[in-house]
Amino acid sequence: RKEVEQDPGPFNVPEGATVAFNCTYSNSASQSFFWYRQDCRKEPKLLMSVYSSGNEDGRFTAQLNRASQYISLLIRDSKLSDSATYLCVVIRGGANNLFFGTGTRLTVIP
Amino acid sequence: GAVVSQHPSWVICKSGTSVKIECRSLDFQATTMFWYRQFPKQSLMLMATSNEGSKATYEQGVEKDKFLINHASLTLSTLTVTSAHPEDSSFYICSARDPLGRTMNTEAFFGQGTRLTVV
Numbered sequence: 001r002k003e004v005e006q007d008p009g010p011f012n013v014p015e016g017a018t019v020a021f022n023c024t025y026s027n028s029a030s031q032s033f034f035w036y037r038q039d040c041r042k043e044p045k046l047l048m049s050v051y052s053s054g055n056e057d058g059r060f061t062a063q064l065n066r067a068s069q070y071i072s073l074l075i076r077d078s079k080l081s082d083s084a085t086y087l088c089v090v091i092r093g094g095a096n097n098l099f100f101g102t103g104t105r106l107t108v109i110p
Numbered sequence: 111g112a113v114v115s116q117h118p119s120w121v122i123c124k125s126g127t128s129v130k131i132e133c134r135s136l137d138f139q140a141t142t143m144f145w146y147r148q149f150p151k152q153s154l155m156l157m158a159t160s161n162e163g164s165k166a167t168y169e170q171g172v173e174k175d176k177f178l179i180n181h182a183s184l185t186l187s188t189l190t191v192t193s194a195h196p197e198d199s200s201f202y203i204c205s206a207r208d209p210l211g212r213t214m215n216t217e218a219f220f221g222q223g224t225r226l227t228v229v
Contacts, residue, residue, distance in 0.1 A: 008153070034217050043116075043203050043220040044154070087154070089218065091207075098144060098207065098218055102153035 001026050004090050006101030014109050017078050021104045023088030024070040030099075032091040033064055033071045037084045038103065044087055047073075078108045113137045114206050116221025123194055123228055131189045131224045133204030139184035140206035144218075145177075148201040160187040194228040201225050 006023045013019045025033075033050035048055065050062040050071045061074040071090075075082055088101035115134045123129050133143055143160040158179055159167040166179035178190040191198055204221040 032216075038154075041201065041223075041225070043223045045220070046217045049217060085153075091218075098205070100154050100156070 003027060003099040004088055004101040006088050006104050008102050008104060010105040010107055012107045012109055013078055015078060015080060017108075018074065018076045019078055019106065020072055020074045021086055021088075021106075022070050022072050023090075023101050024068075025090045025099070026069070027090075027092055028066075028069060030069075030090045030092050033062075034089040034091075035060075035062055035071075035073045036087040036089055038087055039084050047086070075106075078106075080108050080110060082106060083108045113208075114204065114219040114221045116204050116224055118224055119222055120225040121227070123226070125195055125228055126193055128190055128192045129194055129226060131191075131202055131204075131226075133187045133189070133206070133221050135185045135206050135208075135219075138206075138208040140187075140208070141184060142206065143181060143187040144205040145179065145187075145189050146203045146205065148203065154203065157189075160189075162187075191226065194226070196228045199226055199228045 004025050035047045036044040037047045038044040048057050048062050050064045052064055054063040059076045063072045085103040085105045087103045090099045113136050117132045141162045145157045146154040147157050148154050156169050157172045160179045160181040162181045162184050168174045181187040201223050203223040205218045207218050208216050
């Protein structure tokens with residue numbers, strides 16, 4: 001089983017829609033969780049960290065469910081500029097244990 | 111500003127030549143750096159973990175003699191693609207974390223990536 005699993009999509013949604021991505025992780029010892037955004041031909045950039053209590057940044061909400069071992073990203077009121085690949089990253093502990101999901105491709109349609 | 115700098119951002123080389131890619135941590139010392147490869151419309155694939163002062167750890171299927179990694183200092187790791195062939199054309203990205211970050215929840219920082227085209 002992969003350390004981190006993500007639905008690759010693609011997700012094609014109309015502008016203004018709400019879309020949610022999930023990412024599951026296999027190791028319960030995982031400690032830190034992040035969502036990254038990657039635009040075409042660019043490096044991934046941190047979108048937001050995911051805290052146990054959940055966190056929100058504008059139209060973006062991230063949540064962590066340790067019992068079920070998944071994290072989620074909710075995007076409200078989708079904009080055309082949200083079109084990108086969203087990567088789930090899990091860190092188990094220590095600098096060596098960094099795991100990526102395959103990324104979920106989102107396209108927001110006018 | 112960038113905390114991990116990668117150079118060059120793009121390179122075109124002839125088949126059979128070698129190409130060196132540099133990855134530098136600017137604001138911190140990175141004992142570990144990660145090298146990834148990404149083909150078009152595919153996800154990041156970890157190639158190897160670069161360890162300062164010791165041998166790199168390669169992922170299964172990655173040829174260590176073809177992809178030479180040197181992590182000679184705490185701020186610099188290099189990836190050399192030896193005897194490059196067209197199938198090595200890809201987007202190569204390095205990453206590092208700050209092991210002395212303020213909290214355990216320190217994210218990974220990525221270099222800008224290097225687009226390699228072998229002709």
